[in-house]
Amino acid sequence: MTVWQTTPALARAAILAAVGALAAVTLGEPVVVVLVSPFLVLTLMSVLHRPTERPRVDNRLEHVSLHEGQGTRSRLRLTNADDVEVVTRVAQPVPYVAMRPAAGALVALATDNHDLQLSPRRWGRRLLGAEGVALTSRWAGFRFGVVTVSGQEMFVLPARAPYDSRAEAPAPVGLVGAHRSRRNGSGTEFSGIRPFASGDRLRRIQWRTSLRTGALHVVTTRAEEDSAVLVVLDALVDLGRSGGVDGEASSLDLGVRAASALAEHHVRRGDRVGLRVLGAHDARLATAGGQRHLRRLQGLLARTRIERSRLPEGFTLGVPGGTVVYVLSPMLDDGVVTAVASASQRGVPVVVVDTLPEDVRMAVAEGTDEALAELAWRMRQLDRDDLLRHLAATGCPVVPWRGPGTLDQVLYRLARRAQLPTVRVR
Incomplete structure (x- = not known):
């Protein structure tokens, strides 16, 4: 004690x-x-001034759930501390968590502010280190502690990457949304003019055409529907070095942040978004909409871990009809490439977002010839580039993630392709 x-x-x-x-x-x-x-x-x-009461020390985070790059405070709570004059607290450093003061050591009067400022720099679960707290009485005659205070857990969501797109969904299939449908309905996009029929609304009458032809005509519009979106994240491998939100990004960093940005963009437009994380556990989240669902999706992304495993034989994406699929992957696993090519050949609108960082180098095990390892990695990259060219030739676009406007041209082309007539063999 x-x-x-x-x-x-x-x-x-x-x-x-x-x-x-x-x-x-x-x-x-x-x-x-x-x-x-x-x-x-x-x-x-x-x-x-000898202290007579035994103080109690506890710490509390103002926010336990943050986006990477945001900040919070770790407040130190003292009770029965009337005899305390000086507070000294020292926190253990934690990877990807910035502190102010930078060393995590703080000395202040008991009546002053002795809070520790924290800022997580990378997504995921961050367990803060234990703190040592010492209390000193007046005239520095007596000291209480060092008291060890356990660290709290901080849940860090992916950063809100700036992403926006004006492109329409290739195949919207829903009820109410912001995407122009291929069928006529109650919308705002002009479709054509036709003769008046029973059940048409009077406000749809086109008076100029009606007066010119001598018969009533009405304006037809395109329906506006929402779209179903599936985000597939490849968590089988993480290539590159992660320097936090302000530093270099690994392949998994790019994938997680891009998946969060895409999901937030589509939820904001009223679409239904689902998530599938490829790994040993194959985590899934059914398609839904709303801010609460977006929070669950970002939470699942924050719990993503590197799970080195092989996909089962005959692996497929399992995509229902009318769903737009975003595959975020470095495209180094043959099973992922095969599943994407199979879905694209079945007519599913699939967009591959290449998350392999530029100038990435593979980690070389101790005792391995570096020149031989460099040659092997270059050969693997050539093989990967050839696979991506064949994949693009099947009609599945492959684009690197570049933030806002990354997928505009790709989605425009997919939407135009979805409106073309198709030939079916019976």
């Missing part, structure tokens, strides 16, 4: 005061008492 203990400063002051008083009496020199009087005053004041 932690109790108040005498500080070395009080012990030194008491010893010097006692030795000085003894020397003054022994030698008969009153001037010695004058020399040691400051130490005598310090000893007396420390003893008079």
Whole structure:
């Protein structure tokens, strides 16, 4: 149990005061008492202000769920601390968590602000390190602690990447949304003019055409529907080095942030969004809409871990009809490439977002010839480029992630292709 203990400063002051008083009496020199009087005053004041209560120390985070790059405070709560004058707290450094003060050490008066500012720099679960807290009484005579306070868990969501697109969904299949449908309905996009029929609304009458032809005609419009979107994230491997939200991005960093940006964009437009994380556990989230669903989706992204495993034989994306699929992957697994090509050949609108960082290098195991490893990696990249060219030739576009406007031209082409007539063999 932690109790108040005498500080070395009080012990030194008491010893010097006692030795000085003894020397003054022994030698008969009153001037010695004058020399040691400051130490005598310090000893007396420390003893008079001896703490009588046992304080309690606890810390609390203002926000336990943040987006990477945002900040919060770790507040230190003191109870029964009337006798405390100085607070000293030292926090252990945690990877991808910036602190202010930078070293995590803070000394302040008990009446001043002694909060520690924190800012997570990468998505995921971050367990803050334990803190050591020491309390000092008035006149620095007694010290309480060091008290060890356990760190709290912080849940860090992916950063809100700036992404927006004006492109329409290739094949909207829903009820109400912002995408122009291929069928006529109650919308705002002009479709054509036809003769009046029973059940048409009077406000749809086109009076100029009606007066010219002598018969009533109405304006027809395109329906506006929402779209179903499936985001597939490849978590089988993580290539490159992660430097946090302000530094270099690994392949998994690019994939997680791009998936969060795409999901937020489509949810904001009223679409239904689903998520599938390829890995050992094959985490899935059914398609839905709304801010609550977006929060669950970002939470699943934040729990993503590198799961080195092989996809089962005959692996497919399992996409229902009318769904737009975004595959975020470095495209280094043959199973992922085969599943994407199969879905594209079945007519599913698939867009591959290449998340392989530029100038990435593979980690070389100790004892491996670096020149041989570099040659093997270059050969693997050539093989990957050839696979991506064949994939693009099947009608599946492959684009690197570049933020806003990355997929505009691709979605425009897919939407135009969806409006072309198709030939079916019976």
